[in-house]
Amino acid sequence: MKMHAVNSRALVVLLWVSLSFSVGGVYGADVTASVQPSSQPNIVFIFADDLGIGDVGTYGGTVIDTPQIDALARSGVQFAQAYVTHPVCSPSRAGLMTGRYQQRHGWEFNPAGRDVTNGMDPNEITLADMLKAEGYRTGMVGKWHLGYQPPHDPQSQGFDSYFGVLAGGSLFIDPETQGVESRGALPRERSARNAVYDGRTPIEVTDYLTDVFTQRAVEFVEDYAGAQPFFLYLSHTTPHTPLQATAEYLDRYRHIEDPAARIYAAMVASLDDSVGAVVEALRETNQLENTLIVFSSDNGCASYIKVCSNAPHAGFKRYHQEGGIRVPLIMSWPGVLKAGSKYAQPVVSLDLMATFAAVSGSEHGTEDSINLIPYLKDKAGHPHDYLYWRSGPTIAIRDDRWKLIAYNRTDLTSADLGADGRLAAPPNGWPRTSPHGQLVLLYDMLDDPGETRNLAELHPGVVARLRQEHARWNKTLLPVALMPGIRSTLADMHGKSVQLIF
Numbered sequence: 484m485k486m487h488a489v490n491s492r493a494l495v496v497l498l499w500v501s502l503s504f505s506v507g508g509v510y511g512a513d514v515t516a517s518v519q520p521s522s523q524p525n526i527v528f529i530f531a532d533d534l535g536i537g538d539v540g541t542y543g544g545t546v547i548d549t550p551q552i553d554a555l556a557r558s559g560v561q562f563a564q565a566y567v568t569h570p571v572c573s574p575s576r577a578g579l580m581t582g583r584y585q586q587r588h589g590w591e592f593n594p595a596g597r598d599v600t601n602g603m604d605p606n607e608i609t610l611a612d613m614l615k616a617e618g619y620r621t622g623m624v625g626k627w628h629l630g631y632q633p634p635h636d637p638q639s640q641g642f643d644s645y646f647g648v649l650a651g652g653s654l655f656i657d658p659e660t661q662g663v664e665s666r667g668a669l670p671r672e673r674s675a676r677n678a679v680y681d682g683r684t685p686i687e688v689t690d691y692l693t694d695v696f697t698q699r700a701v702e703f704v705e706d707y708a709g710a711q712p713f714f715l716y717l718s719h720t721t722p723h724t725p726l727q728a729t730a731e732y733l734d735r736y737r738h739i740e741d742p743a744a745r746i747y748a749a750m751v752a753s754l755d756d757s758v759g760a761v762v763e764a765l766r767e768t769n770q771l772e773n774t775l776i777v778f779s780s781d782n783g784c785a786s787y788i789k790v791c792s793n794a795p796h797a798g799f800k801r802y803h804q805e806g807g808i809r810v811p812l813i814m815s816w817p818g819v820l821k822a823g824s825k826y827a828q829p830v831v832s833l834d835l836m837a838t839f840a841a842v843s844g845s846e847h848g849t850e851d852s853i854n855l856i857p858y859l860k861d862k863a864g865h866p867h868d869y870l871y872w873r874s875g876p877t878i879a880i881r882d883d884r885w886k887l888i889a890y891n892r893t894d895l896t897s898a899d900l901g902a903d904g905r906l907a908a909p910p911n912g913w914p915r916t917s918p919h920g921q922l923v924l925l926y927d928m929l930d931d932p933g934e935t936r937n938l939a940e941l942h943p944g945v946v947a948r949l950r951q952e953h954a955r956w957n958k959t960l961l962p963v964a965l966m967p968g969i970r971s972t973l974a975d976m977h978g979k980s981v982q983l984i985f
């Protein structure tokens with residue numbers, strides 16, 4: 484193991500990790516006996532919103548430059564098959580924050596504004612709750628989307644400090660600001676629902692929101708570096724709509740003629756710069772060797788913005804094809820995780836809970852979360868036999884080779900879509916039943932990762948096995964959600980019309 488000039492806390496971590504692995508057991512099993520407070524690394528989790536995996540250079544993107552994200556990947560581990568638990572923001576975040584499939588605690592659907600008065604089950608233990616109990620200073624900057632009010636808001640859910648947007652997104656800047664380009668007609672000011680909060684106080688922010696979040700994150704690192712281990716959750720609202728960027732980032736993409744594509748590329752650039760700024764702050768405060776940095780996105784990019792890429796995957800945000808649920812995931816922990824490595828087996832965002840618990844010394848675990856660190860060292864096999872999804876009547880499951888998706892078929896047509904591109908929900912939300920039957924899709928993920936060929940009719944035995952396994956898992960969930968699913972639209976799957984419910 485290469486030794487750099489490391490501070491004492493990092494050195495203890497290095498020795499402790501080496502010891503834990505040389506014992507050969509499950510990483511977590513050694514933790515309680517051996518961990519000392521001084522051996523806890525900082526954890527920095529940078530989250531993008533609706534970032535297309537095909538728009539990240541290290542994942543094969545060629546249109547947009549992401550030098551900072553790419554450098555982070557080179558410094559650590561890049562996951563080839565990282566999944567989130569839902570193809571839209573809020574339920575994906577509910578799974579990630581708790582390390583439990585969100586259907587276990589009822590946060591199955593996009594709240595679609597109902598999070599102003601409701602929120603994720605406050606009895607769940609979040610990443611921040613867990614790390615705070617281990618003595619971490621916990622700070623959050625950015626998008627929450629799991630409930631505005633106590634006991635659901637970030638400061639009720641384990642974060643010592645909060646600065647950000649409680650909503651699913653917000654205006655990035657006054658669209659009439661000099662040099663700013665925006666897509667569509669936007670208001671000049673944020674609505675109350677999309678306000679920026681400092682703690683629990685809404686404040687006025689006039690600078691470009693992504694830059695403001697970055698600055699706050701850098702200040703958090705500078706304020707707490709070295710004093711006690713810290714957990715920073717930097718949850719950007721970019722490159723989610725509204726599409727808006729400043730001249731600083733647009734200048735890098737003047738060669739892209741399509742305005743929406745240019746703005747989206749500039750937004751990804753602002754995200755990339757943010758990753759670089761946070762890494763630099765860690766370096767300047769001598770914390771880089773002592774920090775586990777994680778970068779990911781909450782779901783794939785959206786078809787409705789028309790200018791992003793989930794390539795080489797099919798589908799988009801809202802879809803259970805890979806384009807909706809397979810995301811970039813990078814972990815960097817210099818000196819502990821091997822630089823420039825790749826991890827090929829399927830993993831899921833739920834695994835961050837057990838991973839963060841193990842490195843912080845927590846005994847907390849969940850039924851769904853696997854500590855990935857041993858696998859990133861040398862542990863053989865795969866962390867999960869199956870990964871599962873459910874969004875109302877839509878289900879999906881995958882194993883090492885196969886992936887099954889079942890969507891509701893529908894007799895609704897594009898004439899039923901509203902101006903916002905969505906279907907109007909029945910009064911009690913969309914039912915879990917399938918009155919028009921389901922379209923069952925089976926893909927061979929080894930032969931056909933782009934999900935182009937439906938093999939369901941060729942392999943009825945595989946379909947039956949996966950359906951049975953999904954039914955077994957389904958019985959362990961809450962049969963209903965805290966709030967019914969009200970968001971839905973139509974999609975064409977191999978020439979058949981299906982209903983996406985999210």
Ligand SMILES: [Ca+2]
Nearest residue numbers: 532533572781
């Ligand atoms: Ca999102």
